[in-house]
Amino acid sequence: xxxxxxxxxxxxAKSHGFLVRSKTKTGKNTLKRRRAxxxxxxTTV
Numbered sequence: 001x002x003x004x005x006x007x008x009x010x011x012x013a014k015s016h017g018f019l020v021r022s023k024t025k026t027g028k029n030t031l032k033r034r035r036a037x038x039x040x041x042x043t044t045v
Contacts, residue, residue, distance in 0.1 A: 012044060013044075018031075018043045018045075021043055031043070
């Protein structure tokens, strides 16, 4: 039996990365919220 979670950096960046977030309106809102909250990391990867 294999593990369910098999992390891959490229795959993660393509769905949760900064460039993807900054393309859409909702993504921009997400970045704005996280900046306002004072997160150390705005996005993963």
